[in-house]
Amino acid sequence: MVLSSASQRVASAYYKRLRSDELGTGFGIVLAEHILRERYPGHMVSLIPADTALQAGWALSADDGRHRKGQGSLSGRKQRLACFFEVWKPGEPSRVFPADFRGNHSTPASAHRQLADSSARVEAVHIGPWNRTPCMAFSTALDTERPITVYALEASGSDRPLGPPSGNLDRRVESRNEFPGIDRPDPRGGPAENVPGFHIEPENGEWFQRVLAHTAMAGLAAFTGDGEVASGYLTEGQGKKYFSAFAHSVTGSIRNVHGEEFFGLPFTGTDHVFRLGDNRLDAFSGIPKYLFDLVEERKVEQYRREVHARMAEWSEKPVIWDERWGGPVSRHPDGSVLAIRPLHRST
Structure with missing residues (x-):
């Protein structure tokens, strides 16, 4: 099959975007992990996919069986953040950092736009009190004529641990059906405004700590190729059935x-x-x-x-x-x- 010059340009641009996304994510993860390990010596740092973690308590699409009539799904997948970093130590409450990563082959102006987009993603998740969640955003510029440059933004938040020590992370995670939205206080003392997003209230900190730990364990089991073990850590909303169902030999791993x-x-x-x-x-x-x-x-x-x-x-x-x-x-x-x-x- 011979592609036309226009088709070749489209294909080239597609793969260029794909590479920048993948490399931007890779550089961002490495830098974020390094920062958190330096900042919290003696602690482990776990990376958890945000979509999978949030699906334990929220319907992220209209196809989800927990979707409520008239609720309306949240913004599309491209508008949701990439991951959570859990900083943990046995017997202590976790610290959690929403993070997002982007990459580009363009100018610094492109990185600035990407950081603005990522800021909206990370700010759509609040853990604990309103507007006290530490978060990070990274944009990696992959210019062939300059050194690789990683632009970063950080909101320090309150550095408040997620909740009291769980004491029993072995306990199964119960599936929930939380209504999405964040209540933004009115600075003039009026009624709070509900804005799109996810809010893990302080009283749900212990539950979300178990969600993060179990989602990380599911990822570890999947990394070994054992979908059956991975499914045991997930709720139905997180896709438990997909790990326990038959997988084709082309896409599955054993x-x-x-x-x-x-x-x-x-x-x-x-x-x-x-x-x-x-x-x-x-x-x-x-x-x-x-x-x-x-x-x-x-x-x-x-x-x-x-x-x-x-x-x-x-x-x-x-x-x-x-x-x-x-x-x-x-x-x-x-x-x-x-x-x-x-x-x-x-x-």
Whole structure:
């Protein structure tokens, strides 16, 4: 198939936008995690997709079974923030930071517009008292003629923990049907105005802390390829049925690799084969077997104690070249590993 010059330009612009979005997200996540670890030494930092977390309590679209008549869905997916960062330590209440990331191949003016858009996204989520939520927004400029530049905005908020220590993160998350909206106080003392958004009231802090912890555990289980375990951490509104349903072999992944050893520990997880140009690569994703046992048994509190105890050790060498494996191995402080190597054809 031969594309016309106009079609080629459209395709090129599409892939350029795709790359800028992906790289902008990557650079933003790395910078945000670095800032939070420096700011809160001795704490773990977990990244949780905002849509998945919010779906535990709010209907995000008219297709959601909890959608109320006359409620009207919130603004589209493109208008919702990217993620939450949970800064946590076992036995303590969490600190939560809404964050959003953008990227572009254009001028600083484009970054300014992106930051303005991201500001609206992060300000649509309030945790605790009105207008006291710390949040961050990042825009990465990928100019081929200049150094990569990351523009950032931050609202410091009150740095208030999410709520009292849960004491039992092992308890299942109950699904809720909250009405979306934020009550904005009238500076003149009149009635509050309800504006679009999500508000986690102070009395719901313990519940939302469990939502974040369980959503992170579901992501960890999915990273190993075990959809059944992941579904056990999710509510119906979060898509529990999609993880427990049959998955086609082209799109699904199965936890089918056991005993693979990295950093002196046996791992369990899944592997994928993909192409990079003319080369075929083998990628393994998983976590140490003893940690997966805790994830599978829904022992969230014990899992968090274990990874926090080894946080400093696992942060020392986040990337190594493993001669036995035959390629680079990247380790995250939560114990998860991504390993990649060339896949040689048999002769």
